[in-house]
Amino acid sequence: MAAVLSANGLTKRFGDFTAVRDLTFALEPGCVTGFLGPNGAGKTTTLRMLLGLAEPNAGDARVFGRRYADLERPVTRVGAVLEAADLHPGRTGRDHLRVLARAAGLPPERVREVLALVELTGAADRRAEGYSLGMRQRLALAAALLGDPELLVLDEPGNGLDPEGVRWLRAFLRDFAATGGTVLISSHHLAEVAQTVDRVVVIDHGRLVAESSLRELTESASLEDAFLELTAEPGA
């Protein structure tokens, strides 16, 4: 059976700058995997290639064994949030979801369900310009959940969440994985995901520096020390 998600020799260049270099990793099903690295390490670029938004210069990116663009009804397999700010400020939260549900051929009830799931029903008929960053994160997550996917890919979902929101998200993701779902969650903030993830993929300067279980990574040192050690500048 094909891996839930895999990067094979993925490389992306922007002019002379190589953002992602020969990156290979795969996700295990039913796990929450932390995709870690400092800002600018190439995390978002990697996720964009995995989701078919950017074309790699070399290597390939597969979800459920196929290129994202070749998936039948991708939202029923993969839910993704790249930037929570990907909202039209003049459109209400509910309309944002209705637009996407319609394109996906999903019934309108699904919009109500996901709004309730992320606890945003009360604000759903307000324009998104008045939303806090935390509300935008919840709305973006609701959009990712519309198709009831098996895999969630979330880019820095903790940004802007208050401590209660972080706790809510952690519980939600644990629950999602416990019922068989797979999660890839990127972060540059280790403490935020330490209590959420089972496995980690760490990259720096576009290269893989570690792929292991959380336990392996933290056996000899605290996660933060391990992370800092892995991503330190040579000679620094």
Added chain:
Amino acid sequence: MTRQLSSELLKLRTTRAVAGLLLAAAALTLLGACVEGLSPGSAELVTRDIQRSMFSAGVTAVLFSTLAGLLAVTSEFRYGTIRPTLLVQPRRRVVLAAKLAAGALVGVLFAVVCVAVAFVAGRTILAVRGVDVALEGGDLLPLTLGTVLGSLLGGLIGVAVGALIRNQVGAIVAVAAYAFAVDAVLFAAAPAVGRYLPGKAGDGLAGLPDADLLAPGAGAAVMAAWTLAFVVAAVWRNDHTDV
């Protein structure tokens, strides 16, 4: 494709941009018809050409449907909603085709409203001033269907140019600079060339009374050729650029 089109049309209905542009286009059409119908003396207003100027005020729809198409695409890039859009429908040509279809429908709607405003205003002005309608049978087709076709093509050009330029401010500045400067200046300086520009071809298609413009049929063919060129370029860019 049907689902994507339905989604694109819902996008246009759930923000205020298109409604605002339609209102502005209708208001400018009314203003144009009033200026053309009220400033000439009664002796001039009986002439066919002055009346054609007045009744063709609905041509405003062409520029505004172009702007609506432009905004429909560039607002997706400006606010990043293109990413959720493409996550739901990763086949980019399906998304672009749906946007083009939505742009064409918006163009038809704008033209129907603006032509209706121009005709109601024009007929009212003539009735109030006690002047008979002096249009000839052949004038009606370009003033109505010609304007609708021009506005439909305008909507398509707007979507295509939006997909080419992507940057909202840049695209609006480019189209406005073109419409108010390049088009007019080139036509005034060299009408034999200028009448083949998309804007002036559209004016010919919509039956504006200027002997230097193309005839409606030729205007339609030239504007359609421009539209095709912009759409082909937009498809190429849409296929090959990361978001």
